[in-house]
Amino acid sequence: MNWLATYTLLRKEVKRWRKVWLQTVLAPVITALLYLAVFGHVLEGRVEVFPGVSYGAFLIPGLLMMSVIQNAFANTSSSLIQSKVMGSILFILLPPFSALEMFFAYIGAAILRGLAVGVGVYLVARFYVGVPIENYAIIFAFAFLGSYVMGALGLIAGMWAEKFDQIAAFQSFLIMPLTFLSGVFYSINSLPPFWSALSQWNPFFYMIDGFRYGFFGQSDQPVMTSLVIMIVAAVALTGVCVKLLASGYKLRDA
């Protein structure tokens, strides 16, 4: 492992999103706040998902996690497709990077962007409605694993895509539906049995559900189940990404 090379690529990837923070951090924070303002206002007092938890408070962890994972995905996928289209991927392909070094650098930057957006949403949302914190470690673990998994998915999407619109399609047809149907805005226990059962096949559900547990100490599924599913997903995606990077899938020989 060449730590300097890995750290340099991580630093470059972080600098990339920091230079355009209006788009990469502030914009998703504003989007999350709009959801919170509209849905929180319309549904406040009408829905009580967990006993003793207001709808506005219930919504915050879901919106927070949604912002975290969407931005982690956006970071790796947009960085790769951009450098592929512009040709600057060459500067990453010529140096002696191993697949694992590339993976950790890209994922690390995606996690840091996910967490930055998450902290941003949390700090601003707190002004709107108070939300308890039950367990910091669980919150951090799910934010970390969620952005890790989504960063890895973004890496695969970025390697696979040849054009920007393919990334957009990935986001619109896969990431958005799975996120919206994962229980960001509701508890899956409130759904009809069929949809509730179906939701349990949605991996995003476990990200949101476990993350929410960290705030309220309550969740639809046991938190350990969600944690194990997330760890398994992270390990599996690491394997897939490293294998693809090592083979140069759609990067070398393209």
Next chain:
Amino acid sequence: MNAITIENIKKSYGDVEALKGISLEIKKGEFFGLLGPNGAGKSTLISALAGLLKVDDGHLSVMGHDVVAHYRDARKALGVVPQEIVMDPFFSVRETLEFQSGYFGVANNGEWIDELLEQLGLADKADKNMRQLSGGMKRRVLIAQALVHKPEVLVLDEPTAGVDVELRQSMWRFVRRLHRDGHTIVLTTHYLEEAEELCDRIAIIDKGQLIALETKEDLLARGLGSTLLVRAKSAVTSVPEAYTDKVVKQDNNEIELTFNRDTDSVMDILDDLRANSIDIDYVSVLNDSLEDVFVRLTGQEAGENS
């Protein structure tokens, strides 16, 4: 020691054979020219050397390191200046070079980066964003990026395409200095006069095959063709029958004819012309340029699409 060893490299894209089993060795410290018409396979070969594509068969090594099995050592020994101008629009020139240096595992490289910036006339552009640079300046940054980890072998893939004369000359001054300092330089170009001026040894690739691999002098001699220009004191009406095939131009009192330096004697030709009552006033001999040899070998002008 060989700086680059290329052994029987084959690469196909579907039915198209881009490289049909090329073998060649480039010695340490050489200034080597890799020539060929567009589409001949030069860039494919360089991409294979840089690990940017996988070959179907054969082996490549840089400074004795196999580019697949020991890719880390091979890539550390190699600097590549790509043909296309590419850049990362997020960063300044200095950031670009610092990142590239780190990617190769070279820490605290500020002094060498400053020297590169100075040598390539980029010192006043160091903090400018890459987007603000002109095409020529971006090209210089690419050269600096290729050199930032001090590779022993530098490959320049058509580095002067679309570059103005002044930049081209300053670039060559710099590359010559690198060569003097012991770097092995591999140059692909279709400005043949550049190869003729700079390279010690030249390979010509055509349609994925090596069709010549010689020192520049041998390659030039291999053309063996020369042109004899004869100006007569009065209009030339006829030439001896033996030479009618060799006349390339006849204009009033001037004739130009080709001859083979190995088999023909200029004195004999001139004697024959005098015997044909041509009163010779002035004679000049032009040897084939690399361009002439290239055209003869590949059947194409340099840079022409195959």
